[in-house]
Amino acid sequence: MSTNAMATTTSQPLDLLKRYGIWIAAAVLIVVLPKIFTSGAALTTMSLMGIMIVFSLSYNMLLGQTGMLSFGHAVYYGLGGFLAVHAMNMIAADKLPIPLPVIPLAGGFMGLLFGIIFGAVSTRRAGTAFAMISLGLGELIASLSLILRGFFGGEEGITANRTKMLTLFGVRFGPQIEVYYLIGAWCLVCVALMYAFTRTPLGRMCNAVRDNPERAEFIGYSTQMVRFITFSLAGFFAGIAGGLAAINFELMNAVNVSGAQSGVVLLMAYIGGVGHFFGPILGAILVVLLQVMLSDVTGAWMLYFGLIFILMVMYAPGGLAGLVMLHAPLWRNNTLHHVLPAYALMAGPAFLLLGGTVLLIETAHHQLVRAATEGPAMHFFGLTLQSNSVIPWATALIAIAVGLLLGRRFAPRLVEAFHEASSPAAQLGRIGGA
Amino acid sequence: MVIFSTLNGVLYGMLLFLLASGLTLIFSMMGVLNFAHASFYMLGAYFGFQISQWLDFWLALIVAPVLVGLIGAGVERWGLRTVHRWGHVAELLFTFGLAFVIEELVQMIWGKLPVDYRVPPALDFPAFTLFETTYPAFRMFMLLISVAIFLVLLLILTRSRVGLIIQASLSHPHMVAALGHDVPKVFMAVFGVGSALAGIAGVIAGPALVTQPSMAHVLGPILFVVVVFGGLGSLSGAFIASLLIGLIQTFAIAINYSLGDVLMALGVTRPIQGLLNDLWQVTVAQVGPVIPYLMLVLILIFRPTGLMGTRET
Numbered sequence: 155m156s157t158n159a160m161a162t163t164t165s166q167p168l169d170l171l172k173r174y175g176i177w178i179a180a181a182v183l184i185v186v187l188p189k190i191f192t193s194g195a196a197l198t199t200m201s202l203m204g205i206m207i208v209f210s211l212s213y214n215m216l217l218g219q220t221g222m223l224s225f226g227h228a229v230y231y232g233l234g235g236f237l238a239v240h241a242m243n244m245i246a247a248d249k250l251p252i253p254l255p256v257i258p259l260a261g262g263f264m265g266l267l268f269g270i271i272f273g274a275v276s277t278r279r280a281g282t283a284f285a286m287i288s289l290g291l292g293e294l295i296a297s298l299s300l301i302l303r304g305f306f307g308g309e310e311g312i313t314a315n316r317t318k319m320l321t322l323f324g325v326r327f328g329p330q331i332e333v334y335y336l337i338g339a340w341c342l343v344c345v346a347l348m349y350a351f352t353r354t355p356l357g358r359m360c361n362a363v364r365d366n367p368e369r370a371e372f373i374g375y376s377t378q379m380v381r382f383i384t385f386s387l388a389g390f391f392a393g394i395a396g397g398l399a400a401i402n403f404e405l406m407n408a409v410n411v412s413g414a415q416s417g418v419v420l421l422m423a424y425i426g427g428v429g430h431f432f433g434p435i436l437g438a439i440l441v442v443l444l445q446v447m448l449s450d451v452t453g454a455w456m457l458y459f460g461l462i463f464i465l466m467v468m469y470a471p472g473g474l475a476g477l478v479m480l481h482a483p484l485w486r487n488n489t490l491h492h493v494l495p496a497y498a499l500m501a502g503p504a505f506l507l508l509g510g511t512v513l514l515i516e517t518a519h520h521q522l523v524r525a526a527t528e529g530p531a532m533h534f535f536g537l538t539l540q541s542n543s544v545i546p547w548a549t550a551l552i553a554i555a556v557g558l559l560l561g562r563r564f565a566p567r568l569v570e571a572f573h574e575a576s577s578p579a580a581q582l583g584r585i586g587g588a
Numbered sequence: 589m590v591i592f593s594t595l596n597g598v599l600y601g602m603l604l605f606l607l608a609s610g611l612t613l614i615f616s617m618m619g620v621l622n623f624a625h626a627s628f629y630m631l632g633a634y635f636g637f638q639i640s641q642w643l644d645f646w647l648a649l650i651v652a653p654v655l656v657g658l659i660g661a662g663v664e665r666w667g668l669r670t671v672h673r674w675g676h677v678a679e680l681l682f683t684f685g686l687a688f689v690i691e692e693l694v695q696m697i698w699g700k701l702p703v704d705y706r707v708p709p710a711l712d713f714p715a716f717t718l719f720e721t722t723y724p725a726f727r728m729f730m731l732l733i734s735v736a737i738f739l740v741l742l743l744i745l746t747r748s749r750v751g752l753i754i755q756a757s758l759s760h761p762h763m764v765a766a767l768g769h770d771v772p773k774v775f776m777a778v779f780g781v782g783s784a785l786a787g788i789a790g791v792i793a794g795p796a797l798v799t800q801p802s803m804a805h806v807l808g809p810i811l812f813v814v815v816v817f818g819g820l821g822s823l824s825g826a827f828i829a830s831l832l833i834g835l836i837q838t839f840a841i842a843i844n845y846s847l848g849d850v851l852m853a854l855g856v857t858r859p860i861q862g863l864l865n866d867l868w869q870v871t872v873a874q875v876g877p878v879i880p881y882l883m884l885v886l887i888l889i890f891r892p893t894g895l896m897g898t899r900e901t
Contacts, residue, residue, distance in 0.1 A: 223677055223680065275885065275889050276885075278889065279888065282621060282676070282680075283888055285621075285680070286621075286812060286816050286884065286888060287884075287885055287888045287889075289809060289812060289884075290809075290812075290813070290881045290882075290884035290885045290888070291881070291885060293809045293881045294878055294881040294882060294885065297877045297878045297881065298878060301875065301878070413805070413809070417684070417688070420681075420684070424681060454692070454696060456688075456692045457689060457692040457693065457696065459688075460685055460688040460689035460692055461689060463681075463685040463688070464667075464682060464685040464686065464689060467671060467674070467678050467681050467682045467685060468667070468670050468671055468682065469670075471674040471678050518696065519696055522696050522697055523696060523699075
């Protein structure tokens with residue numbers, strides 16, 4: 155009620171700014187980012203992030219919005235990418251007057267086409283059956299991709315050259331920065347479209363179908379139809395992401411349609427948080443960052459990745475976005491600072507636990523994988539340790555044990571502080587004060 | 589050749605059944621499709637390899653499955669039970685993540701390349717010779733073990749008191765709990781035993797197939813096909829589906845005809861050219877790996893309960 159009252163009293167331009175401010179900010183951010191992170195590696199990473207944001211958001215249309223757990227979403231991404239590569243090659247060969255920026259649309263329509271075909275068969279069922287059909291279709295296409303060499307190019311894949319297209323305004327998309335802006339623009343448009351979709355009546359019906367399909371049927375909606383339309387649209391956006399990937403890498407291979415890629419998009423969306431629209435965006439950014447940064451630092455990065463995922467599933471099923479939104483009531487109550495001391499207290503044990511686990515994994519990884527060729531000396535945050543001596547192992551185990559003990563000790567205090575901060579009494583205090 | 593293919597097909601089918609029986613029992617009790625089941629099979633193979641290197645194969649045949657079973661029970665007790673309150677999707681995702689982590693750990697400990705897991709010398713001789721082709725004794729041994737386990741499992745489930753409780757927990761968990769049985773403990777035990785069965789399959793399949801980190805995710809999807817195709821929760825369905833898929837996959841390898849050949853024989857000339865040209869030329873042998881998934885998709889569309897299942901997926 156109070157927000158409505160506020161909106162009517164504020165002036166028109168401010169209202170517009172409030173409504174579209176976040177999109178303008180996002181656009182500005184996309185434009186400004188390469189000016190801050192100028193290195194080539196950063197540019198590549200950010201391009202990849204843009205692609206993955208579209209991909210994981212399209213996945214969340216299924217899982218988060220409609221409650222369809224898919225294990226084969228890479229099919230639409232990969233097929234879109236392959237069609238985009240073939241389209242680029244065909245256009246270059248026949249000198250067709252089509253510029254590069256519309257290529258992702260080709261990928262999108264390929265994704266849409268297969269979304270319609272496969273959606274028609276798989277969305278007739280929901281729940282575990284849907285998950286299994288998606289897995290079956292995913293594996294089907296993944297196996298086919300190794301058989302049909304003409305279309306998928308076998309193991310080595312198919313390459314294209316993005317600069318051989320019709321040039322508009324002198325932009326040839328040779329340098330990465332131009333591709334980055336192309337991806338950024340497509341990313342912004344797709345994110346806006348997918349957000350708009352969540353606000354349509356159909357988007358709302360998706361939530362109903364997710365939460366209570368029986369009741370949705372009784373109201374008179376066909377849950378199958380809702381699932382089918384959403385599934386096709388998700389295929390469309392995944393195809394666009396695939397098309398962008400084709401432009402970015404100028405290469406598509408069988409990995410892009412494989413089950414591994416489907417797994418990655420699931421991880422991204424889930425770690426980010428499927429319950430909120432911005433969750434998969436966070437997830438895509440974090441996962442790409444982890445992929446790029448951790449793989450430089452440690453050989454065991456996939457293990458960290460899996461462990462983070464398991465911990466998220468066990469203790470924070472809302473993902474990162476869920477954790478952030480947990481604090482929204484505190485923020486509104488203006489009682490966020492009440493929990494900060496308890497968080498500070500928890501930081502010690504958390505640090506011990508994290509440090510101990512990382513040390514344990516790194517030492518084990520070094521001893522098992524590298525020690526045979528490089529000797530037992532290993533580097534750990536500037537320290538040189540011997541992976542075959544007792545010291546790192548004992549330190550790691552003690553740190554984990556102490557961290558666990560202290561964590562158990564302090565946890566009740568944190569819970570208490572959190573409850574206190576979000577309790578009605580605290581709100582009353584605020585209203586009394588204001 | 590037909591005899592050998594049949595033998596190999598039955599053998600592969602029985603191996604699949606060793607895995608599928610545990611998976612389908614776990615599913616029907618807890619409603620969890622365990623993505624990590626094939627990972628337990630892989631752990632069984634690697635434990636078997638390690639123990640037979642240190643000690644010997646026969647000890648490994650007993651110790652490795654027990655270890656895997658204990659790990660499985662631990663996963664149920666400290667992992668799945670925590671996740672259970674978030675619902676089935678979270679449970680599915682938990683096992684998905686677990687499969688991921690187990691594969692990484694195995695790669696870390698034993699390396700990315702296949703390990704040298706050999707057939708024990710006591711069984712390394714040809715069992716019989718037929719039309720100048722020999723058949724290895726170890727394969728007969730595998731067949732024997734899996735058939736024996738199948739029979740024991742069948743007897744326990746249908747004839748014993750434990751089997752009675754398990755069957756009752758499948759359909760009426762609350763009633764079983766009201767009668768004083770500790771249903772969570774039954775769940776843990778079934779999960780443990782299911783994992784141990786996968787472990788046995790790993791120990792005996794390791795030397796015959798290749799023991800490598802990718803063996804789990806190669807077999808995992810096929811297992812799902814078996815379990816869903818046979819009907820979730822149905823042991824007899826899983827048995828039939830295992831044999832069927834085992835035989836189909838083995839025989840497909842031997843057939844060297846393509847769609848083009850068939851149509852050509854029928855007098856149809858090639859209608860498509862270009863990018864999808866391959867569709868015409870691939871042989872049945874090449875398409876072999878695709879067939880199970882095609883079967884999965886078709887059965888889920890036309891008969892969602894599977895072959896012998898009583899309830900919808």
